[in-house]
Amino acid sequence: MAPVLRSRLDPTIRPGGSAEPPLSGFGSNRAAMLESLAEIDGLLAKVIAGGGSGDPEKNAKTVARHRGRGKLLPRERINLLLDRDSPFLELSPLAGWGTDDPLGGGVATGIGRVHGTECMIVANDPTVKGGSQGPTSVAKGLRAMEIARLNRLPLVSLTESGGADLPKQAEIFVPGGASFKKLTQLSAIGIPTVTLVFGSSTAGGAYVPGMSDYVVLQKDAARVYLGGPPLVKMAIDEDADEEELGGAEMHARTSGLADYLALDELDALRIGRQIVEHLRWRKAGPGPDRAPVEPLYDPEELLGIPSADVRAPFEAREVLARVLDGSEFEEFKALYGSTLVTGWGHIGGYPVGVLANNGILFSQESEKGAQFIQLCNRMGVPILFAQNITGFMVGTRYEQGGIIKDGAKLINAVSNSTVPHLTLMMGASYGAGNYGMSGRAYDPRFVFSWPNHRIAVMGPKQLAGVLTIVARQKAESTGIEFDDAAFAPMRDAFEQQVESQSTALFATGRLWDDGIIDPRDTRNALTLSLSAVHSAPICGAESYGVFRM
């Protein structure tokens, strides 16, 4: 058993046993976090309600009309597809935030258990623009398929989509094509693909069933054709009957596109479950190596631990004490490179290596991280990167000390590591620190953010300051006197812009992560992610780029 982390919030070890937490800012951090969470809950409620427009009344009417046809909402379909009481980790529910796409992209994606098999589920929301696919929908669908591929998860699509979001066809036509390629590529590497069609699945959408291993069409509801009656009329002047053109019975009896004919929605879901059951899918990873143990400390306290102001540092071990099984953590190189905490623990019984930022990355920290990542790869242990990083250290002393080549070692190790990476954005993610700590571009299997997360090339203030200095230098080099007062509004506006583009919502809106999570849900989200990565074999890297010495 590894040593147990002790929290400064623990009254039993605090001198005097005062009831007031000694962590500075706990109360105000917590208040700020709850405020952010309330905003996020409000956004989630809109996504769940469906309809997709900004007008709640109109949305309610759209949903009522959908229900009036005896149809279910996507998350109801997902619930019925899943085993009773199966957990469900929904991904990127707020994708599209800050864009003119509907919030959530009109599609729900996530991982849940069907007959005990963890599946990636992609469900169109037909109440949002008729389930048509905009840029966010396409990006979300591609990400879901990527997760299914990397983690070897069977893919179940619950399809009811009007096809491309035509006004946005230019944005999606070319990238959207990858959907069908990736679908068949999943099949090619032996990952089962199952599609249940509850309504329209037309034009390009017709290739979702077309490319799937198993297809279930719902009688009197599914409409699957390359061109609908209007297009057929335009193209070949044929007056086509919808049912004969693409009805479920036609496809089940005549075209052979349907493998199963479902009598209604519930029947389709029942058949979908039956198909997954007969797959007899087995996870290929080693699985947990011990029973899960709750942390000693209350995860509720995670609300007050991360600083509301990302510039204020906080102790990463306080987070680990509330995430790791039994708060147990075997720290590696505790006395070396103190601003990067490395060590081993368990989450949900799964072994995990942890790299957590406790400040800026220096040379020692970079080398320590690079070594630790190699050890995790040797053992085949997944790695959790807990990011709260403002970047690598700069300055003459550090440049001369080789911060570039040391940072490169860390990035080299991260890039070539082949064990699954999970990245938790628990605060700042600025500069190359994002890369060294397995940011989105380094293909972590999952990325989750806390609401206080900020991400940018550097902090907004620094960025604005740098801009000011560059502007002054430019002015001075051309002999113009730099007017500080006149530049101030421009600098402020730029700072504002960077600030607004570095928030957690901005990031999640662009799918830079797989969703914002409530800090209290961190353990469950990471456990389910670890369970998902164990569907695939876990193999450590055998080679890296040349480490610059």
Place this chain on the structure above:
Amino acid sequence: MRRILVANRGEIARRVFRTARAMGIQTVAVYSEPDADAPFVREADMAVALRGSTSVETYLDVDQILEAVRRCGADAVHPGYGFLSENPAFAEAVTAAGVTWIGPTPDSIRAMALKVEAKRLAAEAGVPLVPGAELPDSLGDAEVARIAADVGYPLMVKASAGGGGKGMRIVESADVLAEALASARREAQASFGDPTVFLERYLKRSRHVEVQVFGDTHGHVVHLGERECSIQRRHQKIVEESPSPGLAARLAQPMYDAAVALAQRIGYVGAGTVEFIVAGEGDDQDFYFLEMNTRLQVEHPVTEMVTGLDLVEWQIRVARGEALPRAQEEIVPCGHAIEVRLYAEDPARGYLPNTGILHAFTVPSVARVDSGVESGCEVSAYYDPMLAKVIVQAVDRTTAAQSLALALRGATIHGLITNRDSLVAILESLRFAIGDTTTAFLDEEPTTLDAAVPGIVLDRHCVAVVGDAGPTPDGVAAGWRNVPAVHELLGLQRLGGDSRIVAYQRTRNGFAAGVLDGGADPFADEPRDLGDVGVRGADDAVDITLGGIQARCRVTRYGDLICVDDPLWSTQWREQPRFADREADAGARGPSTPVPGTVTVVDVKAGDRVTAGQTLVVLEAMKMEHRITADSDGVVIEVLVEPGQAVDAHAIVVVLDIKQEPT
């Protein structure tokens, strides 16, 4: 006496074994094919298999039992109650084989078995009688009607050879006499091998009080006080107590004297019970001789509890030729004892017997439990559906009733519908508390039959079912969502009750739940919100707080059967499949069997036109007749069963075309 064979089954066999073992006597069981795995077979030192399944084929087959006696070398036979216990020919055969018969002499049995003879002897002994009349088979309808009119309505038809409510019918008026007679004769024939019946005035609001007597071969006869057994369902006792709460003090001694006088009159040896009807109240109260049972009664434990004596031990001692262990003045009853009979049957649905696996059966230790079953037993349709007798003795009647009710509430009974809730309702009713226990008790307290579980308890148990789900193996809470969106739905069909749908969702701070009627559309109709719901896992249970009340619920699953027990209430549910079986719609339509059993009568043939309510088929199950009637007018297309055929529950017996017009 070194080795006793018990020519019986179930709880009475175990009861006899217990005493025999305590007295250093070896035990032998006989058992039918369905009883091969029963506890009484295992508990005996030796067991002999009987060929066949039904009572007639096995426990009533004198030749097979005698063969078993010879084979195992038993030197004594205890007949228990029921079956051959009051069969004088069997007693004679046992004795003739040189084996000790633990029971009264064949002459005593014969004298009391013939009810008319019994009454004559009772009258001679000075015991008052109820008006009644013999009814030889040879009589014509007119004569029968005249005799019945003489006796007076309401009257009872009773099997001359029987007891225990078998072959017994109440007839309110002359127009239903003929059918009652036919049915009673049929049941008498099936149960006792003799269709002879007699008539007797039916005394309404009377009590059934009986006196336990004991005689030995040295001419001694004592009584062990009385038992009141008025609360009966279909003339079968379900609650018995001692002393009687309603017997006028002035009548007690005369009744004891009458019982002893009758026993002495016939030179009675062994355990016997003289049954009386007590009619009227207070100064108007009187008692009449009903019958004498020449065996150990089912309800003997209440007498044992108040007297502190072991009646089976007494039977054995008397059979060994010893004198009665105590004289009359040494028998001093103490406190109050109440026994209830726990049946696998549904009182709210006409006592429909329930068969299947009794997954779990335990009763709090405050009660004495005489039971033929234990956890894991299968209860078959072949025999009486009684699971156990539960008995409590206490200083007074109120304490006994309350302790017994609490013991029943705390019992774990999984897998079968029972009359437990009904028994609790009886014991806790005001009418029972004041001792107003007549044979009309259940008619006057019909709510005790359909003892409703309070709505909040049903809600609590539904929450327990959904709240009991454990985390995933890696520790994620059941049903966890990072985006809580929609309710999970669970359809539950209560055993012997209504169906409902529970809509539930785990929230960050607890649990949200609502319920819908089984017929509701869970995606359209709004569930009834249960308000603040507290769910907290505790050991192997779950603490549910609902309406401000916390109760610890144990949820146990056996396949799709879900049993919920809290300290005071138990409910059983079947989890409804989430997805309907879409292919199960087709198939034959027609009335089906409510229970497994044997077809005794088929009243229709293909092509017959039938009217709603008309009897189509008569089924015998658990010694009871079940008539299967047409639920609407129609024409018989096909009859799927024939007399003597054994059928499963829910088997279609007759295919009816209800749309076909009569030709």
